[in-house]
Amino acid sequence: MSNLNLIVVGGGLVGLATAYQYLQTNPDSTLIVIEKESAVGLHQSGRNSGVLHSGVYYAPGSKKATMSIAGKAMMEKFMAEEGLAYELCGKVIVAKTESEIPALEKIYANGSNNGVGCEMIGREQLLEIEPHVNGVQAIHVPTAGIADYPAVAERLAQKIIGMGSRVLLGTTVLGIDERPGEAVVQTDKGDFTAERVVACAGLHSDRVAKMTAPEKVSAQIVPFRGEYYQLKPHATHLCNGLIYPVPDPRFPFLGVHFTKMIEGGVDCGPNAVLALAREGYDWKTFNRQDLFESLGYSGFRRLAFKYWKFGLGEMWRSFSKRAFVTALQGLIPEITAADLEPHPAGVRAQALTPDGEMVYDFDFVSSKRVLHVVNAPSPAATVSLKIGQHIVQQLESELAI
Numbered sequence: 001m002s003n004l005n006l007i008v009v010g011g012g013l014v015g016l017a018t019a020y021q022y023l024q025t026n027p028d029s030t031l032i033v034i035e036k037e038s039a040v041g042l043h044q045s046g047r048n049s050g051v052l053h054s055g056v057y058y059a060p061g062s063k064k065a066t067m068s069i070a071g072k073a074m075m076e077k078f079m080a081e082e083g084l085a086y087e088l089c090g091k092v093i094v095a096k097t098e099s100e101i102p103a104l105e106k107i108y109a110n111g112s113n114n115g116v117g118c119e120m121i122g123r124e125q126l127l128e129i130e131p132h133v134n135g136v137q138a139i140h141v142p143t144a145g146i147a148d149y150p151a152v153a154e155r156l157a158q159k160i161i162g163m164g165s166r167v168l169l170g171t172t173v174l175g176i177d178e179r180p181g182e183a184v185v186q187t188d189k190g191d192f193t194a195e196r197v198v199a200c201a202g203l204h205s206d207r208v209a210k211m212t213a214p215e216k217v218s219a220q221i222v223p224f225r226g227e228y229y230q231l232k233p234h235a236t237h238l239c240n241g242l243i244y245p246v247p248d249p250r251f252p253f254l255g256v257h258f259t260k261m262i263e264g265g266v267d268c269g270p271n272a273v274l275a276l277a278r279e280g281y282d283w284k285t286f287n288r289q290d291l292f293e294s295l296g297y298s299g300f301r302r303l304a305f306k307y308w309k310f311g312l313g314e315m316w317r318s319f320s321k322r323a324f325v326t327a328l329q330g331l332i333p334e335i336t337a338a339d340l341e342p343h344p345a346g347v348r349a350q351a352l353t354p355d356g357e358m359v360y361d362f363d364f365v366s367s368k369r370v371l372h373v374v375n376a377p378s379p380a381a382t383v384s385l386k387i388g389q390h391i392v393q394q395l396e397s398e399l400a401i
């Protein structure tokens with residue numbers, strides 16, 4: 001007999017937002033969020049660019065596109081009601097040369113289709129918004145912004161506890177057993193039973209999904225570290241808001257950009273290099289199993305073979321500050337190495353198919369009593385409350401009781 005209605009695995013923004021939305025819809029229910037770390041939001045949710053994405057990039061019809069506008073609005077409403085800091089500082093996506101204009105126009109078409117308020121602007125207008133930027137044309141997205149995601153994660157956890165449920169920290173999920181009428185979640189602190197389970201395990205999502213639905217998990221998570229520098233205080237005047245390049249359409253990464261941070265300062269990055277551990281935030285952190293799984297995976301080998309030149313460039317930018325600076329100078333030519341200091345990195349959970357394709361969209365897999373979030377890349381922080389709402393609706397409509 002289940003004593004809990006729901007167990008959520010993972011105390012990142014997606015897991016916490018799911019638990020929060022479940023309690024909003026089912027206020028008399030009890031649930032626990034199980035998180036292996038000593039605090040919530042310590043991985044992707046607390047180590048990202050801190051951007052409130054507006055939905056301008058995403059292919060029309062994708063889950064990212066359909067969730068973006070509502071998801072961002074929900075996040076803004078939550079932060080406003082909770083008195084959490086955020087700012088709609090605006091963003092420019094900059095074509096540095098004429099040759100980048102067709103790709104810029106494609107993004108603009110996507111943004112317009114997705115209903116994002118954005119405008120194509122010329123060089124003169126771009127310089128009024130960002131006077132130090134080098135560009136021939138840009139998309140201006142005035143509603144893009146910045147947020148304090150660690151504070152959002154912490155507040156969601158407080159709200160969940162305030163609604164009579166629990167957030168269990170320092171507890172690792174080791175297995176999930178589906179039985180008639182219930183699911184048993186085995187952890188290093190004992191077993192927990194609930195009617196349903198939602199797993200939002202980020203960098204470990206494929207491993208947790210294989211606990212109940214191995215036949216449905218076709219992609220593997222390969223960890224890609226994104227490294228950042230920060231502008232030193234004397235140089236922060238070089239960036240007023242969010243300055244992005246036109247991304248390479250072959251990759252789901254947005255390219256090194258400048259991001260005004262809500263706590264002050266400006267971040268520059270991230271690049272994308274293979275992390276030597278799923279939670280490997282520097283070159284010194286190495287996990288044999290994680291690395292063997294990445295290097296031995298056909299999907300990674302195919303990707304590396306196809307894009308070895310791009311990969312080497314990203315690695316080179318990791319080891320050479322000068323190369324990183326050169327990439328940044330493409331957007332702001334007057335930046336020098338003396339303007340930059342290192343800033344903590346993040347690791348993206350990149351789902352890769354066995355063919356080496358990077359899974360672009362949000363993805364969910366369910367077994368009888370468990371719904372797994374198997375891919376929640378950017379902008380999943382921005383739209384976490386919408387993803388949570390979507391999952392709660394899925395639980396109501398799809399899972400067998």
Ligand SMILES: Cc1cc2nc3c(=O)[nH]c(=O)nc-3n(C[C@H](O)[C@H](O)[C@H](O)COP(=O)(O)OP(=O)(O)OC[C@H]3O[C@@H](n4cnc5c(N)ncnc54)[C@H](O)[C@@H]3O)c2cc1C
Nearest residue numbers: 010012013014036044045048049051173202346377380382
């Ligand atoms: C470098 C970088 C920059 C980004 N920039 C942005 C941005 O500007 N805006 C934006 O919207 N998005 C951004 N993103 C994406 C966004 O951060 C993620 O999509 C989002 O945080 C995913 O949340 P999550 O809850 O799925 O994963 P996570 O935050 O990684 O949470 C998963 C949690 O599950 C826990 N867990 C895993 N396995 C177990 C287990 N077995 N037992 C117990 N607990 C477990 C982990 O400890 C972790 O806390 C960025 C991501 C990165 C890496």
